[in-house]
Amino acid sequence: MGQKVRPTGFRVGVVEDWRSRWYASKKDFGALLVEDQKVRKFIQTKYKFAGIPKVEIERTRDQVVVHLFTARPGIIIGRKGQEVDRLKAELEDLTGRRMELKIIEVDNALQSAALVAEDIAQQLSKRGSFRRTIKRALDQVMETGVHGIKIELSGRLGGAEMSRREKASRGSIPLSTLQRHVDYGFREAHTTFGVIGVKVWIDLGDYSDEENRDGSNAKAGQAPQKPKRTHKR
Template sequence: MGQKVNPISFRLQTSKNWNSRWFASKKDFAVWLAEDGKIRDLIEKRFASRPTIANVEIERSANLVTVTIHTAKAGVVIGRGGAGINELKKVIEKVVSLPVRINVEEVRRPELNAKLVAENIAHQLERRANFRRAVKMAIQGSRNAGAKGIRVEVAGRLNGAEMSRREKFIEGSVPLHTLRADVDFYAARALGPNGTGIIGIKVWIYKGERSTK
């Protein structure tokens, strides 16, 4: 049996951190966890038309919920004159029980973010692009941006084939067992055209080594 471990949870407290950072009592834990899920779903659905959201971090204090949105296109999230961020804040405040503050941070190199790369490939596959071309373009973009290595797996009825299969593409080094290795990972889904089912896309990006001290 293969022991599959998410590369991000494997590195928690060494080179990665939790996306939700708070401490709750037993009675509040389930409520706050559900609220975090609703916040992420709201943000993802709001900008679902194109892959722009790289990560959403949530921090809670006694009287405030701070939501930090990491995005490749800050202008799209903020909106003209901050209108977009104010509207998003009102929507989120209907879900949570505390006042909300939203921070927007721009991702300088989206080609090095596994979520953005995976969703970009998924977006192309839904528009009937050839999966090999979409993956190879994504790999080349990440390598040009400075990735030490990248691994991509796609599985499903690729290019509308009758039988599903799995294809792997690896370029460079991706040391999954090295704790100090900065490896970003994300698994995305694409809806195949003409009812051909779901195509899964997994992306690992190795950016180099971090000090674990």
């Protein structure tokens, strides 16, 4: 099962949290789901180079709270918060609802599968060698201390006449083990030869190990881990 299913979708509701957290009646559900997709697409298109791996959305009766995860918060916040105010106004115009933005900084971009896939896609768009790009990504990610990484490219690689699929991996990627935190990311590289799909899987270890690591520092009398910076608007 894990071989055929997106790893995050396979784990949602078991060990992973939902990306959209709200409740709606049967009548309104479809419209709100489409609205969530519009918000995500708008943010990803407008801030293509801000390093956004995911956007989480919460709804209350009065407002929509958007949790924006980014590796480069400065691009979204802008000078004196002007850019984030503009984004908030544009989202309110798009949805017709009152919005609240929470910008959360991603600590290590190389441990986020979506951001690694984005980096590979950008290199391929700039006509970089796909083999060199894959090798560089594998080396950089493994140096951060992850348990494993797998990369798969699909399309007219190197401008070949016929499209094909290339895979490369290091370490372990236990796709069917639900207690294993396997991050997954997909991006498209738009080249002169067509679109190349980039898929990345990263094994970050057990969920229980991550929880123990967060709590063990405080228990051992060490300084707790630096919390992620959250910017509210």
